[in-house]
Amino acid sequence: MSRRLILWVPLGLFVLFLAVIAAGLFAPAERTVPSALVGQPVPEFDLAPGMAGRPGLSSAALRRGRPRLVNIFASWCVPCRQEAPQLAALARRGVPIEGIAVRDRPEDLARFLATYGDPFRSIGADVDRRVQMELGSAGVPETFVVDGRGIIRHQHIGAIYEADIPAILAAYEAAR
Amino acid sequence: MKILLAALVLAISTPALADSLLPPAELADTPLADPRQERQARALMEEIRCLVCQGQAIADSNAEMAGDMRALIRRRVQAGESPAQIRAWLIARYGNWVTYDPPFEPVTWPLWGLPLLLILGGAWLARGRFRRRGRG
Numbered sequence: 458m459s460r461r462l463i464l465w466v467p468l469g470l471f472v473l474f475l476a477v478i479a480a481g482l483f484a485p486a487e488r489t490v491p492s493a494l495v496g497q498p499v500p501e502f503d504l505a506p507g508m509a510g511r512p513g514l515s516s517a518a519l520r521r522g523r524p525r526l527v528n529i530f531a532s533w534c535v536p537c538r539q540e541a542p543q544l545a546a547l548a549r550r551g552v553p554i555e556g557i558a559v560r561d562r563p564e565d566l567a568r569f570l571a572t573y574g575d576p577f578r579s580i581g582a583d584v585d586r587r588v589q590m591e592l593g594s595a596g597v598p599e600t601f602v603v604d605g606r607g608i609i610r611h612q613h614i615g616a617i618y619e620a621d622i623p624a625i626l627a628a629y630e631a632a633r
Numbered sequence: 634m635k636i637l638l639a640a641l642v643l644a645i646s647t648p649a650l651a652d653s654l655l656p657p658a659e660l661a662d663t664p665l666a667d668p669r670q671e672r673q674a675r676a677l678m679e680e681i682r683c684l685v686c687q688g689q690a691i692a693d694s695n696a697e698m699a700g701d702m703r704a705l706i707r708r709r710v711q712a713g714e715s716p717a718q719i720r721a722w723l724i725a726r727y728g729n730w731v732t733y734d735p736p737f738e739p740v741t742w743p744l745w746g747l748p749l750l751l752i753l754g755g756a757w758l759a760r761g762r763f764r765r766r767g768r769g
Contacts, residue, residue, distance in 0.1 A: 490684050493728045533653045560653035560697070585658050586701040593726030595684035596698070 489614045492593030492601075499527075499607045500591045504581025507558040508566050514555050514581030520607035524632035525553040526625070527601040528577070529589055531561050532569035534597040540616035541573035547622065548576035552629055556580040559589050559597050600625065604632035652697045660707040661700030667711075674707045677716040680733045681706070681723060690733065 494500070503515040512518075519525065528544060530537040548554055556577035558566055566580065583589055592601065595614075602611035602625065611628035613621060665671040678692035683699040691699040691706075709719045720732060729735045737745060 490727055490730060493724070493726055531653060560655045562654065565654065584655065585704065586698070587705070590702065590705060590726065595727065 490595040491614065492595075492609070492612050494593045495609050495612050497609060499603055499609055502581075502588045502591055504557065504583055504588055507556070507561060507580035507582035508563040508570075511577070512579040514557060514579045516607060518579070519555070519603050520605070522605040523553060524602065524604045524610070524629055525555055525578075526629065527555050527557060527592075527603055529557045529559060529583075529592070529594050529597055529599045529601075531559045531597045532565040533561070534559075536616035537569075537598045538573050540598055540618070541576075543617040543619060543622060544576040545574045547617075547625065550626070552626070553578055557583050557588060559583050559586055602628040602632050657697065657700045658704035660704040660711075662703070663707075665707055665711055670710045671707075673716050674703075674710040677706050677710075677719060678703055681720070682731050682733060684727065684731070 499516045499519050501516050503517075504513045506513040514527075519527070526547065544554060554576045556579065558580050561582065561584075563582075570577075581588065589597075592609075594601075594612075598616055600613040600617060601609050602613075604610050610632040611625070613625055617625060665674060675692065679690050681691050681702065683689045683691045683694040683696055684702070685696050685698045686694045689699075691702045706719055709722075710716070714722075720734075723731045724736070729738075729741070735741045735744065
């Protein structure tokens with residue numbers, strides 16, 4: 458009797474194997490790569506200003522006692538246009554937003570900010586994506602919540618939509 | 634008809650590659666002068682995943698981000714860092730996901746252990762078969 462049951466074990470294993478493969482095929486693939494630095498201090502960096510008349514951004518500036526958002530964006534990035542109204546709304550609520558402009562030129566940045574609004578206190582020019590990679594960010598736009606001691610508390614991947622604002626505000630409040 | 638046409642256009646159009654207007658990074662496609670360093674850098678590029686294309690190593694990808702990552706690797710190799718150090722740097726930022734050669738850890742041990750277990754199981758099964766045949 459037990460021998461006959463054992464005969465079914467390979468078939469059972471095979472069906473299990475198929476189920477695992479099918480689940481992997483049909484489950485929506487995780488397309489985002491979260492930063493492993495959430496909960497850790499911001500790595501050292503010092504970026505020159507992205508455009509004239511605006512301070513650049515350094516890691517030292519992120520340790521000055523106040524939580525803030527660090528928005529990684531670019532004038533050539535289409536979803537960055539979509540999140541502009543939400544960033545403006547956050548800035549209106551008094552949330553300080555620092556910008557890191559990835560692979561951008563001052564004239565393109567100026568045009569972008571004139572068209573879509575300018576919520577940024579500072580804009581660092583990350584011309585070769587060094588700081589983006591330093592932060593473990595895999596694309597634009599991405600937004601980090603950094604607390605007053607320069608610890609990364611939260612990462613939002615992709616554009617910020619209306620529905621994302623409560624979560625971001627909550628992370629910001631928690632970082633105070 | 635219009636809907637069909639629109640669907641067709643959507644189907645054949647490729648998504649706009651989100652690339653900047655700046656030229657590729659200097660070291661994205663320029664080999665290092667020192668052939669030994671270039672070999673090291675290339676070997677690492679073969680096993681680091683492209684973050685935006687996914688399913689490709691950065692060595693094979695045309696994505697701008699992959700080019701920037703190749704430049705990062707060449708820059709660091711040139712500065713004297715070992716490939717292991719650079720891989721650790723990337724893992725510290727993007728997690729184990731970023732490498733096709735995941736480190737041996739409790740979470741990843743089935744990856745390495747399962748094939749071994751399967752071979753042992755197969756050998757055990759085969760042994761049973763051969764024995765029986767030997768007797769008969």
